[in-house]
Amino acid sequence: MYLIDRYLEKVDFDNYQDFSANLKYKPVSTFNFGYDVVDEYARLTPNKRALVWCNNLGEEHSFTFTDISRLSNKVANVLLKHGIKKGDFVMTMLNRRYEYYLVNVACCKIGAILIPATYLLTVKDIAYRINNAGVKALFCINEKEVIDYVNEARPKCDTLKCAFTIGQAEDFIDLHEEMDKASDILTLSEDEKPKMTDTMLVYFTSGTTGYPKMVAHNFKYPLGHIMTAYYWHAVVDDGLHFTMAETGWAKFSWGKLYGQWLAGSAVFCYDYYGKFTPTDVLPLIAKYKITTFCAPPTIYRFLIRENLDNYDFSSLVSCTTAGEALNAEVFRLFKEHTGIEIREGFGQTESAVITANFRFDKGNPGSCGKATPIYDLVLLDDNDMELEGANVEGEMCIRLRKEQFGLLAGYYNDPERTEAAFGTGYYHTGDLAMRDETGTYWFVGRKDDIIKSSGYRIGPFEVESALMEHPAVLECAITGAPDPIRGQVVKATIILNKGYTPSDELTKDIQNHVKHATAPYKYPRIVEYVTELPKTISGKIMRKDIRKK
Numbered sequence: 350m351y352l353i354d355r356y357l358e359k360v361d362f363d364n365y366q367d368f369s370a371n372l373k374y375k376p377v378s379t380f381n382f383g384y385d386v387v388d389e390y391a392r393l394t395p396n397k398r399a400l401v402w403c404n405n406l407g408e409e410h411s412f413t414f415t416d417i418s419r420l421s422n423k424v425a426n427v428l429l430k431h432g433i434k435k436g437d438f439v440m441t442m443l444n445r446r447y448e449y450y451l452v453n454v455a456c457c458k459i460g461a462i463l464i465p466a467t468y469l470l471t472v473k474d475i476a477y478r479i480n481n482a483g484v485k486a487l488f489c490i491n492e493k494e495v496i497d498y499v500n501e502a503r504p505k506c507d508t509l510k511c512a513f514t515i516g517q518a519e520d521f522i523d524l525h526e527e528m529d530k531a532s533d534i535l536t537l538s539e540d541e542k543p544k545m546t547d548t549m550l551v552y553f554t555s556g557t558t559g560y561p562k563m564v565a566h567n568f569k570y571p572l573g574h575i576m577t578a579y580y581w582h583a584v585v586d587d588g589l590h591f592t593m594a595e596t597g598w599a600k601f602s603w604g605k606l607y608g609q610w611l612a613g614s615a616v617f618c619y620d621y622y623g624k625f626t627p628t629d630v631l632p633l634i635a636k637y638k639i640t641t642f643c644a645p646p647t648i649y650r651f652l653i654r655e656n657l658d659n660y661d662f663s664s665l666v667s668c669t670t671a672g673e674a675l676n677a678e679v680f681r682l683f684k685e686h687t688g689i690e691i692r693e694g695f696g697q698t699e700s701a702v703i704t705a706n707f708r709f710d711k712g713n714p715g716s717c718g719k720a721t722p723i724y725d726l727v728l729l730d731d732n733d734m735e736l737e738g739a740n741v742e743g744e745m746c747i748r749l750r751k752e753q754f755g756l757l758a759g760y761y762n763d764p765e766r767t768e769a770a771f772g773t774g775y776y777h778t779g780d781l782a783m784r785d786e787t788g789t790y791w792f793v794g795r796k797d798d799i800i801k802s803s804g805y806r807i808g809p810f811e812v813e814s815a816l817m818e819h820p821a822v823l824e825c826a827i828t829g830a831p832d833p834i835r836g837q838v839v840k841a842t843i844i845l846n847k848g849y850t851p852s853d854e855l856t857k858d859i860q861n862h863v864k865h866a867t868a869p870y871k872y873p874r875i876v877e878y879v880t881e882l883p884k885t886i887s888g889k890i891m892r893k894d895i896r897k898k
Contacts, residue, residue: 350393350394350397350586350613351579351586351611351612351613352385352386352389352390352611352613353575353579353611353612353613355375356374356375356377356572356575356611357372357373357374357375357575358371358373358374358375359371359372359373360579362709363709364709365707365709365710365719368580368707368709368722369719369720369722372722372723374572374723374752374754377545377569377572378545379544379545380545380568380569380571380572381457381458381542381543381545381568382454382457382549382568382571382607383421383454383455383457383458384457384458386571386610386611387399387414387417387418387421387454387610388418390414390418390610391413391414391415391417391418391419394414395413395414395415396413396415397413397414397587397613398411398412398413398414398587398589398615399412399413399414399416399417399610399615399616400412400417400447400450400615400616400617400618401589401615401616401617401618401637402447402617402618402619402620403618403619403620403633403637404445404619404620404621405619405620405621405622405629410447412447412450414610417450417451417454418454419533420451420528420533421450421451421454421455421458422455422458422532422533422534422535423451423528423531423532423533424448424451424452424454424455424524424528424531425455425456425458425459425535426531426532426535427455427513427524427527427528427531428455428456428459428461428486429459430527430531431486431510431511431522432485432510432511433459433461433485433486433510433511434459434460434461434541435459435460435461435541435542435543435547436460436461436462436547436548437461437462437485437486438461438462438464438482438483438484438485438486438551439452439456439461439462439463439464439484439485439486439487439488440463440464440465440466440478440479440482440484440486440487440488441453441463441464441465441466441487441488441489441596441597442466442467442468442470442475442487442488442489442490442495442499442597443468443488443489443490443515443596444467444468444490444595444596444597444620444622445595445596445618445619445620445621446490446515446596446620447618447620448488448515448524449465449488449596450606452488453465453606456549457543457549457568458535458537458542459535459537459541459542459543460541460542460543460547461486462482462548462549462550462551463549463550463551464478464482464484464550464551464552464553465550465552465596465597465598465601465602466478466553466597467595467596467597467598468489468490468492468495468595468597469597470498471498472498472501472502475498475499475502475506476502476505476506477560477561478553478561479502479506479508479509480505480506480507480508481563481762482551482563482761483508484506484508484509485508485509485510485511486509486510486511486512486513487499487509487511487512487513488512488513488514488524489512489513489514489521490514490515490622491514491515491516491517491518491521492622496514496518496521499512500520513527543568544568545567545568545569546567546568546569546758547567547568548565548566548567548758548761549566549567549568549570550565550566550570550602551563551564551565551566551761552564552566552599552698554698562760562763562766563760563761563762563763564599564698564699564757564760564761565757565758565759565760565761566757566758567758569754569755570602570607570701570754570755571606571607571608571611572611572754572755573700573701573723573754573755573756574602574603574607574608574611574701574702574755575608575611575612576608576701576702576705576721576722576723576755577603577604577608577694577696577701577702577755578590578604578607578608578609578611578612578614579608579611579612579708580705580707580708580721581669581692581694581702581705581706581707581708582604582608582609582641582643582667582669583641583666583667583669583708584608584609584612584613584614584640584641584667585614585640585641585666586612586613586614587613587614587615588614588615588640588641588666589614589615589616589617589637589638589639589640589641590604590605590609590614590615590616590617590639590640590641590642590643591616591617591619591633591634591637591639591641591642591643592604592605592616592642592643592644593619593630593643593644593645593648599697599698600645600671600672603671603696603701603702604643605618608701614640614641617633617637617639619633625648625651627648627651627652627654627655628655630652631652631655631657631660632660634660634661634662634664634665635660635661635662635663635664638664639664639665640664640665640666640667641665641666641667641668641669642665642667642668642669643668643669643670643671644670645670645671645672645673646670646672646673646674646675646676646679647672647673649670649675649679649683649691650676650679650817650823650824652683653679653682653683653686657683657686657687658686662687662688662689665687665689667689667692667708668683668687668689668690668691668692669691669692669693669694669705670691670692670693670694671693671694671695671696671702672889673889673890674693674715674717674792674810674814675691675693675714675715676714676715676813676814676817676818677714677715677814677818678814678817678818679691679817680712680714680715681714684712690711690712691712692705692706692707692708692710692711692712692713692718693705693706693712693713693715693716693717693718694706694717694718695717695718695745695780695790695792697778699756699757699776699778700724700747700755700756700757700776701721701723701754701755701756702721703720703721703724703726703745703747703778704717704718704719704720704721704726704745704782704790705717705718705719705721706718706719707719713789715791715792715810715814716789716790716791717782717790717791717792718789718790719787719788719789719790720788720790723753723754723755724747724756725747725748725749725750726745726746726747726748726790727746727747727748727775728741728742728743728744728745728746728782728784729743729744729746729775729777730743730744733773733775736784739784739785739786740783740784740785740786741783741784742781742782742783742793742806743781743782744777744778744779744780744781744796745778745780745781745782745790746775746776746777746778747775747776747778748774748775749771749774749775749776756776757770757776759771779795779796779797780792780793780794780795780796781793781794781795781796781799781808792808792810793808793810793811794808794809794810795892797893798828798892800827800828800829800837800839801829801836801837802829802832802835802836802837802838802839802870803834803835803836803870805870805871807829807839807870807871809826809827809828809892810827811867811871812827812839812841812863812867812871812872812873813825813826813827814867815862815863815866815867815871816841816843816859816862816863816873818862818866819858819859819862820846821843821845821846821849821855821858821859822843822844822845822846822859823843823844823845823846824843824844824882825841825842825843825844826841826842826882826890826892826895827839827840827841827842827873827892828840828842828892828895828896829896830875830896832874838873838874838875839871839872839873839874839875840873840874840875840876840877840895841859841873841875841876841877842877842879842882842895843859843876843877843878843879844878844879844880844881844882845878851878856876859873859876860872860873860874860876882895883895
């Protein structure tokens with residue numbers, strides 16, 4: 350069984366047109382993911398599977414909703430024992446540990462505000478987040494580098510009351526020891542429980558420009574991810590969904606928790622520390638009979654370089670991607686070897702899925718799909734005027750509604766930025782797209798990344814897609830470089846595949862390939878070969894760093 354029918358007037362639709370016209374939420378006056386989803390499944394279907402977890406060391410655990418309900422109550426009582434209450438901030442650096450699910454649900458139940466953070470944070474990053482939010486409790490994995498960084502940051506963090514880890518470490522509280530002593534019954538008065546409009550979750554953005562922002566979501570946020578999980582990921586009731594993401598990123602909330610559980614699917618979590626190895630992940634699909642899969646384009650680029658014919662994909666019914674635009678060559682090769690079309694979606698830390706190739710449609714290479722009905726999506730020009738009709742390009746913006754699901758409540762403790770985001774009646778994504786005659790959106794690039802050369806506007810993605818079709822190119826980034834005549838010219842920064850070395854002949858071949866694959870004026874006049882590209886800790890290419898260089 351699933352619970353989404355409690356929140357939607359109608360669940361199943363014949364096609365996108367029906368979905369877009371008739372999707373409607375029921376009136377919701379109270380909602381708490383911990384009580385209304387986890388505890389409700391435990392009451393109605395005690396043995397319903399919620400989570401399958403394994404790691405690269407051979408450990409494996411499976412949890413029912415009853416298990417999650419009971420264990421999250423224990424964590425909630427541990428937090429209360431240590432003085433953490435409604436409105437206090439709790440930060441996690443738990444990588445892909447299953448304990449994150451327990452901490453997340455526990456915070457929901459007592460109203461503590463959760464800050465999921467990556468384990469890759471440095472000392473400066475840790476202190477910045479703790480001090481800006483006034484974090485009182487921290488949970489981190491028990492890896493030496495992480496423990497050392499946290500210990501180095503702690504003297505700079507006046508608000509931090511307690512730090513937990515998995516197992517024993519000096520000056521840390523052993524979470525499991527505390528859980529063993531805690532009751533699995535949670536008793537709170539109604540006044541002690543959070544309200545639906547309270548802040549539930551805060552994400553620090555990855556900070557590709559400036560210091561990270563604090564994106565705040567209230568307790569309605571999980572309901573927006575019904576769109577993400579059921580209509581885009583196409584999860585299966587009692588199936589098993591696998592999104593490749595660690596707990597510190599919003600993609601985890603998108604793909605490994607809220608919408609999936611609301612739609613009745615269990616989630617699969619593979620925990621590893623360090624470098625990603627495609628050959629470790631591929632056998633897991635058949636072993637655990639994973640039904641739906643989502644990963645960023647970077648992961649798919651790794652996967653297609655393996656011999657996919659050696660693996661069994663028969664359990665899969667749907668594959669999706671988001672994070673960056675998907676190159677058509679990756680789409681083609683994956684379908685060729687698995688028979689499955691990857692369906693792309695688009696959204697942000699501030700939102701649920703905004704556009705997608707939904708379950709009603711086939712994958713459309715390079716397209717980020719059609720608008721999610723919960724958002725009134727428009728394209729705006731540089732003067733904030735709405736662009737009508739087909740084949741127009743502008744900034745993707747959401748016209749705000751009185752009742753909004755899955756969109757940020759604001760930027761925490763930042764009224765100026767919140768006013769800038771909402772004050773005009775639109776939420777600005779900062780991303781440019783073209784909308785065609787079918788209402789399909791085609792990603793162009795970040796507004797700041799657009800190249801203006803000799804009067805032409807050139808989006809990085811279309812040139813990167815052409816480059817990725819060349820056999821020599823493993824990874825690339827397109828940026829604008831200053832030019833005294835043209836204003837800017839297109840520059841390609843390229844990582845080569847094995848077996849290729851930089852040369853003038855190769856550069857000419859790559860340039861000619863782009864001239865034939867897309868409009869000739871878009872070809873890169875400058876080509877630089879590198880061994881790595883500058884990226885954020887979430888894996889997104891930092892084009893601004895390339896431009897500065």
